[in-house]
Amino acid sequence: MNEAVEQAVALATGLAEGQAEEWDRRAEMPREVIRELGAKGVLCADVPEHFGGLGLSGLDNGQLIAATGEACSSLRSIMTSQGIAAWTVSRFGSAEQRADFLPRLTSGESAGVAFSESGAGSDLSAMATEITRDGDSIVVEGEKVWVTGAHYASLLVVFGRYGGGAAMAVVPADAPGVSVERVPDPLGCRAAGHSTVRLRNVRLSAEHLLGGAGMPVTMLATSPLTHGRISVAWGCVGMMRACLRAVVRHGARRKTFGSPLAEHQLIRRHIAELYAGERASTRVCERASEDWDAKRPQHTAAAVLAKHVAAGHAARGAAGAVQVLASAGASNSHVVARAYRDAKLMEIIEGSNEISQLILADEAMTVWA
Secondary structure, three states: OOHHHHHHHHHHHHHHOOOHHHHHHHOOOOHHHHHHHHHOOOOOOOOOHHHOOOOOOHHHHHHHHHHHHHHOHHHHHHHHHHHHHHHHHHHHOOHHHHHHHHHHHOOOOOEEEEOOEOOEOOOHHHOOOEEEEEOOEEEEEEEEEEEOOOOOOOEEEEEEEEOOEEEEEEEEOOOOOEEEEEOOOOOOOOOOOOEEEEEEEEEEEHHHEOOOOOEOHHHHHHHHHHHHHHHHHHHHHHHHHHHHHHHHHHHHHOEEOOEEHHHOHHHHHHHHHHHHHHHHHHHHHHHHHHHHHHOOOOHHHHHHHHHHHHHHHHHHHHHHHHHHHHHHHOOOOOHHHHHHHHHHHHOOOOOOHHHHHHHHHHHHHHHOO
16 A cells, blocks of 8 residues: 555544444444545545545555445445545536535535435436426436435435436535435444435526436446446455454354364355455456556446455355354444445445346356357
8 A cells, every 4th residue: 555545544444443333333423534534535535636635546545445344334335425426526527516526525525426216226217306407507306215425415416317318416415405314224334324315396506417418327327336336346345354354363262162163164164265255356356446547448347347246255254254253243233243234235236236247247248259
C-alpha cells in the first residue's frame, strides 16, 4: 500500500475498531463517523484530489474497501454507496455539476444511490419511477427500496424513466416531497442505513439532471453498477479475512479431545476452503480493478465475475466460520455471525447470483465462440 492508502485504512479501521459489533446491535452508526470519513475523502477515495478526494486508483481503492469490510461491513456498504454516487456524478455530470456535487461528497456529506424498486430489482427496465422535464425544472415521482445509506444521506442519486429511456437526478434528501424511512430489522449490514425513499412530486432545478438523459437504462446503469460490483467484491474479500482471523485464532486456542481444534482434519478443511476462497477472490478482484483502471473492454464482465466469485466464497466461508466457532460465534453480532448475515446480502445486491450467471454465460458464449 502507498502512504495515502495506509492513512485512509488507518482512519477507517480505527474508527470502526471495537465499535462494529455495537453498531450492528443498535442498527445505527454515529453520524460523526460518517462525516469525519467523508470530510477526509475516504468514503469516495477514487475522486480526484482537486475535488477533495484521495485520487486513488481502482486497485488502491479496492485495498481500502477490503480493509474497511474486514472491520465493518456496514461502513463498507456506505463507502460503496458513496463511491457509486461520486462515480456517477464524475462520469455523467457536467463540469458545473462535478464542481458543485463532488466537493460536497468529499467534505462531510454522504449520498445514497436509488436503483431498486419493489417491482424492479435486478430488472431495472421495469422501473416505475419517472423523471420528467418541465421547462427549467425536473419533476421526480416514484418509490425506491433498499437504498443503502439513505438514512444518513444528504444527497440521493435517483434512477428513473425519462421519456423512452432513462435518466439520473441528484436529489437533496431534504427537498420537499422526499421522505426516507428506515428498513426495519434488515438481515445484514444493519447499520448501513438501508431505507425506502418516497418521491412525491419532487420539483428541482434542471441542473440536478445528470447527463445521458434519454439513454437506454442498461447503457446508463452499466457504469455505476460496474463500480458498485467491484466495491462489493472487495468488501467480500474483507469479510473473508475477518472470518479467517477469527477461525485461525479460535482453532489454535480451543482444545477438543486433547488437541487444538485446528489440528482436527475436518476443521482444517473449513480453514483451507476459507483460505482458498479469500485468495481466489483477491486475485479476481485485483484483475477487475486492473481492467477498470486500464479501461479495458472486458472490465464490465470482469467486475461481474469478481462480484459473483467473491460473494459466493464469502457466503460459504462465513458459514464455515460459524460452524468452526460453534457456540463461540453464535452471538448474533459476533464477527463471524455478522459476516454470515452480511455475506448473504452480497449474493443479492448489485445483481443477484442468478443475474451474474446469465451475464457470465453471455460472456462465455462470446469469448469462447
